[in-house]
Amino acid sequence: MLEYPGDELAFSADIMLKRLAKYLRALGYDTLFSENLLDHELLEISQQDHRILLTRDKALCRSASEEGHSFYVKPQHPESQLDLVSQYYPVSFVESRFMVRCLECNTPLKSISKEEAKGRVPDRVYQYRDDFYLCQFCNQVFWHGDHVKRLRKKLLKILGDDE
Numbered sequence: 001m002l003e004y005p006g007d008e009l010a011f012s013a014d015i016m017l018k019r020l021a022k023y024l025r026a027l028g029y030d031t032l033f034s035e036n037l038l039d040h041e042l043l044e045i046s047q048q049d050h051r052i053l054l055t056r057d058k059a060l061c062r063s064a065s066e067e068g069h070s071f072y073v074k075p076q077h078p079e080s081q082l083d084l085v086s087q088y089y090p091v092s093f094v095e096s097r098f099m100v101r102c103l104e105c106n107t108p109l110k111s112i113s114k115e116e117a118k119g120r121v122p123d124r125v126y127q128y129r130d131d132f133y134l135c136q137f138c139n140q141v142f143w144h145g146d147h148v149k150r151l152r153k154k155l156l157k158i159l160g161d162d163e
Helices: 015-026 041-048 058-067 080-087 123-130 147-158
Strands: 010-013 031-032 051-055 070-071 109-112 134-136
Touching: 010 015, 010 041, 015 031, 015 051, 015 080, 015 147, 031 041, 041 051, 041 058, 051 058, 058 070, 080 147
Parallel strands: 010 031, 010 051, 051 070
Antiparallel strands: 109 134
16 A cells, blocks of 8 residues: 555545546545646645545656655546555545545545435425535535435445355
8 A cells, every 4th residue: 555645535636537536435535536626726726625636637646756745547437546546545445434425525424314305305305305415614414315325335346245
């Protein structure tokens, strides 16, 4: 395994790694991703926050390596990208960390009551689900439906933990 800065494993991902960033967030890893950040801004934030910069840009990877930690992600497909990252860093599926972050903005999710979710989710979802989660930054409400089951299965398969 490669060393990483800081106490907690945290990543930042460049513009070419959006789906990888979402996979890492789904696994519970603090993963910065923004389509609005320029390379030098991403590099600066990565250094300040002690993040491993994941990139498909060789020049950015070289620049980041001079200043901190970076990792060049060669594969094009997100599934292969996650597999590669998990071979070099302690990335794994842990049930208690699964889906604890907003996939869109990376903010930790807060559990909310069913009553708080009323009117904020489709009626059918409200009728059949009891557990809801709120992103306090983007104000979206989430629940663990079939899409989450499919994502869990996909991540377990990628990481070699499939049942």
